[in-house]
Amino acid sequence: MGVDIKDSFHLEDTTNVLYEGVNEITLEATSGISLRCGGNVATVDSSGIFFKTPNYVKNSGENGVDGTEVGVEGEVINTRITNMYDTFISKVIDEKVILQADTTLKEGRSVEATLFILDKDENILAQETQTTQVHNNKIKQEYNLEQIIKSNDLLIEKIYELDGELVW
Known part of the structure; x- marks a missing residue:
């Protein structure tokens, strides 16, 4: 599966369910990628990974992202x-x-x-x-x-x- 859209990409699912059965998904962007659900946002850009959420829970294996790094109060x-x-x-x-x-x-x-x-x-x-x-x-x-x-x-x-x- 491949989608190549210049400058921006917006995916809207009217059935409220989107499922892709694949082993790996790679998204590439020049300035960053954000996943949003309600007021919670996960952003990946050239400077790192950022979480914007009032309810961050550190339960990642391999000692993932430190919860003290998640300092965003809200938007x-x-x-x-x-x-x-x-x-x-x-x-x-x-x-x-x-x-x-x-x-x-x-x-x-x-x-x-x-x-x-x-x-x-x-x-x-x-x-x-x-x-x-x-x-x-x-x-x-x-x-x-x-x-x-x-x-x-x-x-x-x-x-x-x-x-x-x-x-x-």
């Missing part, structure tokens, strides 16, 4: 800015906006959420950082956009885009 994915109706926005000015993301970080983990207001050249016109916590595998921080605009004396015409950053 933050699908970072987005929405309005109060959970509609994705990047350029629409609503009074209140929410910077949010899905995460595998532990419940209650503290996260710094920063909202950026940008001009058309992606220069930062204003920013506000608040601390929030992970709740039910989500990060959410609400901002009063109208208040940020007023406190920074911004002209609505100069505002081009909203962006966000989450740091933990």
Whole structure:
């Protein structure tokens, strides 16, 4: 069996079961290979083997990977800015906006959420950082956009885009 696809490869199985009866499978990539199941990821690249999981269990024979090497707390994915109706926005000015993301970080983990207001050249016109916590595998921080605009004396015409950053 062979598959040769330039730049990327995505395999999706609609039956939820994929079985290949072979003795060995070799996957080659120029920058790395990742296997993902839920929030757990195993990645092999030129610098080594990395596991991203909150539940790493060292049960490998031959004294495999040392559990202390697995230091990833979790990941933050699908970072987005929405309005109060959970509609994705990047350029629409609503009074209140929410910077949010899905995460595998532990419940209650503290996260710094920063909202950026940008001009058309992606220069930062204003920013506000608040601390929030992970709740039910989500990060959410609400901002009063109208208040940020007023406190920074911004002209609505100069505002081009909203962006966000989450740091933990």
